[in-house]
Amino acid sequence: MRIDVLTLFPDMVKPVIQQSIVGRAMYEEKLTINVIDFRDYSENKHSKVDDYPFGGGAGMVLRVEPVVRALRAIDGYEKARKIIMTPQGVVHHQEQAKRLSNEDHLIILCGHYEGFDERIRDYFDEEISIGDFVLTGGEVAALVVIESVIRLIPGILNKDASHEEDSFSDGLLEYPQYTRPREYEGKRVPDVLLSGHHQAIDDWRKEQALKRTKVRRKDLYDHYMKKQKNAGK
């Protein structure tokens, strides 16, 4: 997969993508991420990329020309899935990450300032938000989306670190996990996990996942139960 990130703050993005799973995927050449400073595409002599809003109002608005010029300079941009990070977008979720992990090429625009010139939207395919709050810019949000997407690309996670059991992958939160020691300050690992009885362990995990989802995320629980009912389970 190839990802191009359009940003005015490349130093917010570059060090992060060199780390962890993202850095490893790049090292293993399963992923290329280019970080593009679209200020370089400003034709303004002071490299300005924002301007006052028509009709007045507070703050500055991102101009359309530098963004579109930077976009068109990206090799293969026409076919790429083009995304704007904005609090006005669809709130990101696991299914969306899965869908995007099947793309060959993503282009992600990180905005700053009070907003975008509305015409910028005409050059992009979709808008993504990472939640109902406003960040100063889209960089951190883009990193969240990138991380959620690339860990789903086949071969990027360790073979034994399956994401099939991630929270959300089946619509439920993940069951509780334990490792050694068996007892810590009187807190014991549930006996069933030490039993070696695989069916009993699976049943316990399913029950715990359901219980946890019901308490913490009633919305997900109701959706899951409805899906099960429709599937005749």
Ligand code: ADE
């Ligand atoms: N830019 C500013 N706030 C954002 C958010 N919540 N999600 C995505 N991009 C953003």
